[in-house]
Amino acid sequence: MSIDLTSMIYTAEQVRVGEQEAAVACDVSMAQLMQRAAQACLGAIQAQQPVPASLLIVCGPGNNGGDGWVLARLAQHAGYKVQVAATAPRSNLAVLAAQAWRDQGGLVLELESLSAGHFQGVDVVVDAMFGNGLSRDLTAPFIDVVELINRHEDDCWILSIDVPTGLDSDTGVAKPTAVQANCTVTMIALKVGLVTGEAVDYCGDIVLADLGISRAFFRTPPTLRVIQRNLVSEHLQRRRNSSHKGNYGHVLIVGGGAGMSGAALLAGRAALRCGAGKVSIACHRDSQLAIATAQPELMVHAVADDLTALLDVATTVVIGPGLGQTAWARTLVEQVAKWQGPVVWDADALNSLAVAPFSKPTESDWLFTPHPGEAARLLGCTTQDVAANRFQALTQICQNFQAYTLLKGAGTLVKSPHQNDAWVCRRGSPALAVGGSGDVLSGVIGALLAQKIPLEQVLAIAAWLHAVAGENAAQRGERGTLPSDLMAELRALVNPHQLLATGA
Ligand SMILES: NC(=O)C1=CN([C@@H]2O[C@H](COP(=O)(O)OP(=O)(O)OC[C@H]3O[C@@H](n4cnc5c(N)ncnc54)[C@H](OP(=O)(O)O)[C@@H]3O)[C@@H](O)[C@H]2O)[C@@H](O)CC1
Ligand SMILES: Nc1ncnc2c1ncn2[C@@H]1O[C@H](COP(=O)(O)OP(=O)(O)O)[C@@H](O)[C@H]1O
Ligand SMILES: [K+]
Structure with a gap:
């Protein structure tokens, strides 16, 4: 070989x-x-x-x-x-x-x-x-x-x-x-x-x-191993002709605090474009209308403080996009932390865990997607410390929280808490350096988890899809590329067997 x-x-x-x-x-x-x-x-x-x-x-x-x-x-x-x-x-x-x-x-x-x-x-x-x-x-x-x-x-x-x-x-x-x-x-x-x-x-x-x-x-x-296209195509097989939405999981996105509907919307759209069977959003009542109007395929629920009914039907949870750090946000974090299943922790959900950690239920799998600032909060150090040794920061977060971890930024790093192997994503573009890119990534991960992509590979595959979507969107101009522009690119990339012109 x-x-x-x-x-x-x-x-x-x-x-x-x-x-x-x-x-x-x-x-x-x-x-x-x-x-x-x-x-x-x-x-x-x-x-x-x-x-x-x-x-x-x-x-x-x-x-x-x-x-x-x-x-x-x-x-x-x-x-x-x-x-x-x-x-x-x-x-x-x-x-x-x-x-x-x-x-x-x-x-x-x-x-x-x-x-x-x-x-x-x-x-x-x-x-x-x-x-x-x-x-x-x-x-x-x-x-x-x-x-x-x-x-x-x-x-x-x-x-x-x-x-x-x-x-x-x-x-x-x-x-x-x-x-x-x-x-x-x-x-x-x-x-x-x-x-x-x-x-x-x-x-x-x-x-x-x-x-x-x-x-x-x-x-x-x-x-480190470099994340490559074949890993992605191996796990994104053609759908069975007889399949229905129940086969592709139900992603619950918890976020969209008052004034931050956009982040939850981007995560929800990305989850839909990456093939989740159903996507629900649990958001603040002030954000409900904006999200529901923008994307009719999303099921948008205003949540005061109780997530029970939504958690009962979810197969995957993404918490963080536009969540904020209010008492409302903390109540939701507490409930998700007790939920048994795969949870993607992003943005303010990570900040919340950094302030007051919860222990992970044994039946749960946690996936963390910090940028270097969030990583620093999780580790109680500075962003400069994280930048000074990204691989070490990644490893430490993995160990401390027993979480599958993706450390964002150019040369995104990914590691599992159970294996020594770690990955690096050598694709991507500075076009992704804009607010909202990370929300898209969390939606991609949620969708892949919902479709039963194995935990050991899911972050690596999501990082590659997101990075290459960024590269492709940037073809029309690096500066000014929007996270919304990634959606069409993602759709093409998650269908590798269709031989679409993805430019990957
Ligand atoms: N080994 C092999 O098989 C092959 C090796 N190959 C080549 O060798 C390279 C590695 O060689 P290398 O180990 O000699 O290291 P190198 O980078 O030349 O520097 C070491 C010297 O720099 C010094 N120094 C360090 N930092 C310093 C600083 N800030 N300011 C000032 N001084 C500083 C350091 O001094 P010291 O720290 O000991 O005081 C030492 O004298 C490798 O990159 C590849 O190009 C290829 O030929 C293929 C086969
Ligand atoms: N220069 C770059 N090269 C490659 N990827 C980048 C670059 N800048 C940002 N990204 C990617 O864009 C995303 C930004 O996420 P994040 O910082 O959480 O943004 P936001 O919170 O605003 O959504 C990450 O996936 C990151 O790896
Ligand atoms: K050199």
């Missing part, structure tokens, strides 16, 4: 340990790996800029710099004009590679002396300062060089070797800034820090160079 290498994501430590074991298993030396790494970078440059382009290669002290030194030699042999700016090499391999460059007559500019003038006529800048060995925040001169490189992003094509310098390869956080690459050629495996959080602003196109040791390396189980 062939492995899709780009679907498995590892921590820096896993790569460090795994690459050494894999190299031994494949009888390849570290020096050979470095040679192959440089060769892979040369390939990426050749695909972008043919000879005789001009290259500026900026090398740091470790093996990332070593890759840069080897590349300098290979690129010059290939006919490129090469300048190297470097700090003194410290790792053994980098020392040897630097010497080989000098032996070939290559000149070297001190990193500290690098200035805007050196970028004149340069077509390609290669960032070989730090890779997965970045151990602390950047300081001078590296931070100045990163800023200098970024100032030339319009006139040069920027390639980062392994990881954009400054980006933490585990967390995707810039420390405190990072190279904004057009392309990152990453070695052996994709790293967590390349696919979540801020990383999407720095890496550009990511090219994976497996350096010929993948067959041994990929025995290591990954930290």
Whole structure:
């Protein structure tokens, strides 16, 4: 069976340990790996800029710099004009590679002396300062060089070797800034820090160079798996011709407090468009008319304080969209917390749990969909703490609340409380950065749960559908895309067997 290498994501430590074991298993030396790494970078440059382009290669002290030194030699042999700016090499391999460059007559500019003038006529800048060995925040001169490189992003094509310098390869956080690459050629495996959080602003196109040791390396189980289209199509089979609405569940959406009817409406619409058999809304009396008028297929109930009758007929509950934090909201949260069945907790329902948690009934399955702010409240930390290590925050919420958890934002992360596997969604668009997008997502999850998509997969599938719907809606203009625009896209995406033009 062939492995899709780009679907498995590892921590820096896993790569460090795994690459050494894999190299031994494949009888390849570290020096050979470095040679192959440089060769892979040369390939990426050749695909972008043919000879005789001009290259500026900026090398740091470790093996990332070593890759840069080897590349300098290979690129010059290939006919490129090469300048190297470097700090003194410290790792053994980098020392040897630097010497080989000098032996070939290559000149070297001190990193500290690098200035805007050196970028004149340069077509390609290669960032070989730090890779997965970045151990602390950047300081001078590296931070100045990163800023200098970024100032030339319009006139040069920027390639980062392994990881954009400054980006933490585990967390995707810039420390405190990072190279904004057009392309990152990453070695052996994709790293967590390349696919979540801020990383999407720095890496550009990511090219994976497996350096010929993948067959041994990929025995290591990954930290994250990339959510892929086939997971979605596997679980969204054609409907039986004889089926009826009773086969597709009954979603109850609890939300729509006074003045917040829109959020519940969006969640309800998304649940309908994703195939729920029936969708009811339990909302504040002030919101009832607006929701019922906007979408006749929704059954809209004004609830003063008692959800019993609605909970009795629901197969899935989504609580949170437009719920607010009033005493009314808290009464509803208390009742849903005792309900036995699958519950999606979103928005203010999560905030309510953060303030006063309930223990989950054993018969219930809870699914949490926090954005980083809500995640911080659940964990009693700051949003910055969550951003500093999204994967850790995800894992902690999962453990603390025994909830299937989806941490929102670019590179959405998903984890089950029962399995070690976690997922990352590499699809999506900043078009989704608008109020109401999250409400749509909670409706999608509710609909999928109602249709009996397994708990272990449901958040991953919903994240992918929502992200790709966002991408597709953004085709008509990223800025100004509305959550309402996702509905038609979702409808097409949840019918993969119909071969509609979904653009996915
Ligand atoms: N191993 C292999 O098989 C292969 C590895 N490959 C390549 O090697 C790269 C990993 O190499 P690496 O481990 O040497 O790490 P790297 O990123 O060069 O940096 C470490 C150096 O930087 C220093 N340093 C760190 N942070 C700093 C800071 N903020 N400011 C200043 N200094 C700082 C740190 O010093 P220290 O923390 O020890 O004081 C150390 O000297 C990997 O990304 C890939 O490109 C490929 O060739 C394929 C085969
Ligand atoms: N830049 C982005 N890239 C990918 N997805 C995004 C981006 N910005 C927002 N999203 C997605 O949009 C949704 C926003 O949800 P949320 O913050 O809860 O918004 P709201 O509460 O206003 O509905 C999440 O699913 C999030 O992952
Ligand atoms: K780098």
